Amino acid sequence: MKKVNAVIACLLVVIMLTGCAGVEMNMQVNEDGTCRFAVTYCYQQSLYENMKQEKPADFEQGSKEINGKTYLTFRRELTFSSIEEMKNALENNTAYINALKNGSQAPEQYKEDQYSAPFENVTLTKDTFIGKLRQTNLSSTTQTKQTGNGVTDISSMVNGASGNISMAEYYKMYGVVMDISISLPQPIRESNGQIEGNQAKWTVDNMPADEKLIAVSSDQSIFAGDKEAPVIRGVKNNTATRNPVVVHISDNVCVKDVQINGKSYFVSDFQINKQGKFQIKAIDTNGNSSMVKFTIDRWGPNIYGVKNKKVYRKKVKLSFFDNCGIKYIKVNGKKQKARKKLVIRKKGKNTVIACDKAGNQSKVVFTIK
Structure with missing residues (x-):
């Protein structure tokens, strides 16, 4: 057998x-x-x-x-x-x-x-x-x-924040x-x-x-003197990405528990490849802990106030929204700082691109006569 x-x-x-x-x-x-x-x-x-x-x-x-x-x-x-x-x-x-x-x-x-x-x-x-x-x-x-990189993909077991x-x-x-x-x-x-x-x-x-x-069974303790928290690699705290996140967690003694959005998993090397907000907390046997929060987002920013390929006869007022936050805006090829609202008066063809902090982009093209 x-x-x-x-x-x-x-x-x-x-x-x-x-x-x-x-x-x-x-x-x-x-x-x-x-x-x-x-x-x-x-x-x-x-x-x-x-x-x-x-x-x-x-x-x-x-x-x-x-x-x-x-x-x-x-x-x-x-x-x-x-x-x-x-x-x-x-x-x-x-x-x-x-x-x-x-x-x-x-x-x-x-x-x-x-x-x-x-x-x-x-x-x-x-x-x-x-x-x-x-x-x-x-x-x-x-x-x-x-996955092809040898880690376990647990995407189907985690559902964003809940x-x-x-x-x-x-x-x-x-x-x-x-x-x-x-x-x-x-x-x-x-x-x-x-x-x-x-x-x-x-x-x-x-x-x-x-x-x-x-x-x-000896008197010599392995855990008691440990003051080092586990190390979480592969993702930075408070970041956003559109790519799969491969996480590696290690500890000088033992990674006792890894919690993802509050639930425990028997993994210290794993991949998450789905959209959502995630919190990873790693705890060792002595209670030392580390935590990172991140977002996987594959949707571009929402652009309001204008429709693609439409013609307008006056100035256009645009507004932007994204769950991850706007990283920058491009107007006719020129990059501008992130903002929630924008007014465009330039006559002729205009192209506006909004990019969020995860790297997703949305684009609208319109004309003002």
Whole structure:
């Protein structure tokens, strides 16, 4: 079975509009240094049947009730003799595939073009886990798409100043399951997930925006001393544009939450390509925040008081309006400062162009005799 037991990136792409699916990953570090990694893929019955796949080898089949829905489950558990061995499997594609092949009934099914390690940039010790989910594109389910520049376009999920729905709300609506946990030998003191004794857990309700998972059981704090706010790149505050906006958000520790017009999204690199007013707020785990506001506008300014290609026998009084504001006006090729009203007395043919702050233009041509 090829795509069924791939990592999250492959799994979530096949969800689309066909049904409910998800993944559970459980990691455990023991006191003696041995480790365990278990992955469970969950499929609603109709989705599994539509995929027309055979039961994957090496995976234990079962079923479970999640949020009132029954899912078919396929579970595989890998064991490791050392922390370093599991760390390598979590972040290195070759090591991960070799771990899947180890003891497999069908090792030939594990190919590098279909399987990849679930994390990147992993730190793993007895008291610390840090790992960024590898190309999960959580937002690639149902209502989003990937752009040519490799970021997620979330335009269909944001509706200008109102009408947004959060990523978590989308996932719950479509029955997407996301459950990741790490257990350390000692009680966890600090995490950007939910702490339950020795375990930290991440679900669709608390997934960090940059998908960087952190859990620490030592006394040394990662979050407490952090006073740096996240950095938002790709758009300037209080600007207007007619082009798609590609946003990149980063933080020295972790981008915990990205809010777009007040709703949370599991994205730190994304594109918005629709008209509207947008407010992006990025918050790290220690509460430091940054914010930008911008407008995407593709309509030219309104020009009142004159009609295109009409002839007038007296002076013409024009007025201008645009939601983004007027940047400049051109009268017969000469640029003028922005203004709300303008009187033209020149006889003959006149051309007036108004440009807004997003770069959109409107033009009228008329004659005064």
